[in-house]
Each structure stands twice: as structure tokens, then as C-alpha cells.
Amino acid sequence: MDGTVPYPSRKCLATTVTPSETPTSYSAASKHSEWRDAMNQEYQALLQNHTWTVVPPNPSSNVLGCRWVYRTKLHADGSIKRRKVWLVAKGYHQQPDLDLHETFSPVVKALTIRLILSLAVARGWPLCQIDIQNAFLHGTLTDQKVQKALLQSDVQAKSDKSPVTVADYGSQALVSFVLERELPSDSFSLVAEEDSGDLRKESGQETLQRITKLVNDTIVNDGSFSVPTLTMEDMLRAIDSGKSDGGSHGRHWVLDPIDGTKGFVRGDQYAIALALLDEGKVVLGVLACPNLPLASIGGNRLHSSHDEVGCLFFAKVGAGTYMQSLDGSSPIKVNVSTTDNSEEASFFESFEAAHSSHDLSSSIAKKLGVKAPPVRIDSQAKYGALSRGDGAIYLRFPRKGYREKIWDHAAGCIVVTEAGGVVADAAGNPLDFSKGKYLDLDTGILATNEKLMPLLLKAVRESLEEIPSAL
Numbered sequence: 001m002d003g004t005v006p007y008p009s010r011k012c013l014a015t016t017v018t019p020s021e022t023p024t025s026y027s028a029a030s031k032h033s034e035w036r037d038a039m040n041q042e043y044q045a046l047l048q049n050h051t052w053t054v055v056p057p058n059p060s061s062n063v064l065g066c067r068w069v070y071r072t073k074l075h076a077d078g079s080i081k082r083r084k085v086w087l088v089a090k091g092y093h094q095q096p097d098l099d100l101h102e103t104f105s106p107v108v109k110a111l112t113i114r115l116i117l118s119l120a121v122a123r124g125w126p127l128c129q130i131d132i133q134n135a136f137l138h139g140t141l142t143d144q145k146v147q148k149a150l151l152q153s154d155v156q157a158k159s160d161k162s163p164v165t166v167a168d169y170g171s172q173a174l175v176s177f178v179l180e181r182e183l184p185s186d187s188f189s190l191v192a193e194e195d196s197g198d199l200r201k202e203s204g205q206e207t208l209q210r211i212t213k214l215v216n217d218t219i220v221n222d223g224s225f226s227v228p229t230l231t232m233e234d235m236l237r238a239i240d241s242g243k244s245d246g247g248s249h250g251r252h253w254v255l256d257p258i259d260g261t262k263g264f265v266r267g268d269q270y271a272i273a274l275a276l277l278d279e280g281k282v283v284l285g286v287l288a289c290p291n292l293p294l295a296s297i298g299g300n301r302l303h304s305s306h307d308e309v310g311c312l313f314f315a316k317v318g319a320g321t322y323m324q325s326l327d328g329s330s331p332i333k334v335n336v337s338t339t340d341n342s343e344e345a346s347f348f349e350s351f352e353a354a355h356s357s358h359d360l361s362s363s364i365a366k367k368l369g370v371k372a373p374p375v376r377i378d379s380q381a382k383y384g385a386l387s388r389g390d391g392a393i394y395l396r397f398p399r400k401g402y403r404e405k406i407w408d409h410a411a412g413c414i415v416v417t418e419a420g421g422v423v424a425d426a427a428g429n430p431l432d433f434s435k436g437k438y439l440d441l442d443t444g445i446l447a448t449n450e451k452l453m454p455l456l457l458k459a460v461r462e463s464l465e466e467i468p469s470a471l
């Protein structure tokens, strides 16, 4: 009624429940020809790719078993898209001092490989050989199904009353655990949103148990890491690894484990946002947006519940921005809109009016002659959508006194700038990520292309003078 494009359709979430026919054991799966075919295909692929070598048993070795993991992928209308199976090693039988640090899993996740490749490039590591037997992208904490399941029972109230879910903590524990494992370095530094304070209290014990189960289940289902079952203490440690303050020296990872928690809780947009700071500058950014359609969501386009969702954006300084589906399609290079006609420049803003003044953005849009209604979505998915030209402008005007955090903008910022866009505060200054956890900036955040930025800054200045009470 107020001109907002309601987005995304809730209908697409109706398909996120695990189909009851997905088997949980080999004996159940082997009763169905479709699952037998899927296992057969997978097994042939593993053989063709020479995934293993058969050797005689060695009495001094700890022989691990393996098991099949099953997943049904659905189209947006609920019909079956694909039956996926993975053969994973039972890493939880690995033993300390024997084989604890060895990797036996015959599968690897493309997302993990991509992240690691980006790390290698950013850190100047030599890449000797990359031998990907089978590349799989599948359910993790970024999964819609996990979102749905968590929403039933796991929303907690943080002491600051913002909604925080088991997923926030679980995602932070998992990303922190993976980064530390992949980057064994004394100087590992992570600036992340959550801390373990509430979980260490008596009242946090049940939540901590749920987080621990979620993270262990995710690791087992994923199959990329053969690690022993993690304990509650491991969870607290992994979450607390994100306690760094960042700053202008050295390298710091910056993580928002679930950005747009309110969107996540509503069943709308959210993002997992990871960036790398080097000497105070963002040099790498990855944005996973599990509910964002692969097709454009800009302007007046009508959205359909049949839209395929799940986008991964990644950007490295000087190397452009790429997008691929979370299902593992080939990445495509994306670019911001090149329009210089402000009338056709549709714009993004927060879904939550409390996060950004809708009155101010409406006044700015009027000055620019923007015809399309605002596209209001949660999280840094806005930066992702902007980077591929779905709209041409992103406006964010929090109330006076609100201090922006670096994890809410670092990944999104490089995703937009590497796609040819400009991100600035309301005075036109670039965002400064070198000051620690906070971005000390003038009034608000704007993102658009180079041609439109001067016009936009002028409209912002005028609107701020006319309605200063909007903030």
C-alpha cells in the first residue's frame, strides 16, 4: 500500500521442509531405484576420478568406515529437482596421535575451495596442485532448510534485545573453526559480531547444546572436514576467536555470521558476510545470500515464487566481482548499473524502518525523479543485488547516534566497488575500515555508480537540510 515492493514471496519458503522421502540410512535408500541410481552414479564418478587407491590392510592403521548422506533438492514449486548423495568418511572415529589431522573425505565443497583459493591469492601462497575430484555445493548453515528448522524454536533474546538465533552463533562458530583450521597462523585475527557471554551463563546451556549439535551435524553432512565431534567448549572457543578489534595494521577477518537477523527470523533475506582487511583496507569479500533469487529483483519486475534462489557473490581487490548460484553454477562477472538517468534508477533500502529513515530516502528519490518504488530488503543482500545492476542506488540513514559496525558493510562494500560502483558516506567520503569495530562516518551510507554519485550527493545534502528531523 505504501509503494514498497514486498519481497521475497513467502511461498518460496513453503518448499524448504525436508521431503519425507529423503532416506537417512543406506538400508532405507537401497529400497528405492532412484536412490540406488544416484548412489551408483556417485560411486562411478568417484571411481572415474581415481578418488582412492585400494591397499592391503595395515595393522597399525586406524581403518575408518564410511557412510552415505542423502539430500533431495527441490524446485521452487516443491517438485523434485535432484537427488544428491555423498559418500563421507566417519571422521568421528579418528584418533588423537594417530590420524586426527588427516583428511579422508572423498568429497569437497566448491564453496570451500573457492574461499580457500581466494585466501591463497590474497595471501600470496603458492598453489602447487589443485585436484578437485568431485565438486559439491550443498547444505550448510546457509541452507534454507536449516533456516526453516531453526526458526521453529531457536530464536533467543540477546541482552540488547535484538533477535539472535542459534544460527548466528552456529554460523560464527563454524566459519571461525574453518578459517582457523585452514589458516594455521599465530596471527589469526577475526572481528565478528557475536560473543559467547550469554552462552556461558547457566541460562545459555540449552542454547549452547543446540549450537553444538547444529555445527556437528553441519560438518558431518557437509563431508568436507573429517574432524572429531566438537564439544561445547570447542564452540565457545570458536565463537570467542572473533573477539579481535581489527584496526589499521595487519590482516583481520571480518564476519557477520547472519547479517539481517530480523530478515532471517521473518523468513526473508539474510546474508553470511565475510571480508578480509589488509592494513585497514578491504581486499576480499564473500557474501552468501541463500534467499536471494538468481534473477534480478530490481525496479518494477514482478517476482515469482518459481524464481530460483541462493546467490554467492565474491570479490577480490583489483579482480572484479563474481556471482554464482549456491548450487555451484559457474561464476559470472557482474557489474553495477551504468545508468546516468536518475529517473530510471530504482533504489534499495532496509526493510526495517528503524534501521534507515524511509522518509529521508523517499525525499531523496523524489528529488532525483526516481519512478520505481523502493526495494526494501534486509541485510547486505542489497549490496549483492546492487553489484549485479538490479537497481542503481542503495540508501542507508540510521538514526543519529547509531554507530555502524564494520561487519555490516565490509564484504558488501568490496562486492559493489569491484563491480564498478562507489560506496561513500553522506558527505561523499569513502568508508574507512581501519578504525576498529566501528565505521565513524558522516550521517549515512550511499552506494551507486560513478555517474550518479554527484547527483545523489546533492539530493542527499538538500534533503538533510530540509528534513533534519528525519534522523
Ligand SMILES: Nc1ncnc2c1ncn2[C@@H]1O[C@H](COP(=O)(O)O)[C@@H](OP(=O)(O)O)[C@H]1O
Binding pocket: 162, 193, 256, 258, 259, 260, 261, 262, 263, 349, 350, 351, 352, 354, 355, 356, 377, 378, 379, 380, 398, 399, 402, 405, 408
Ligand atoms: N537501530 C539501528 N539502526 C541502524 N542499523 C541497525 C540498527 N539496529 C541494528 N542495525 C544493524 O542493521 C543490520 C541489518 O541491516 P539491514 O537494515 O540492512 O537489514 C543489523 O545487522 P544484524 O542483523 O547482523 O544484527 C544491525 O547490525
Ligand SMILES: [Mg+2]
Binding pocket: 256, 258, 259, 260, 407, 408
Ligand atoms: Mg549485520
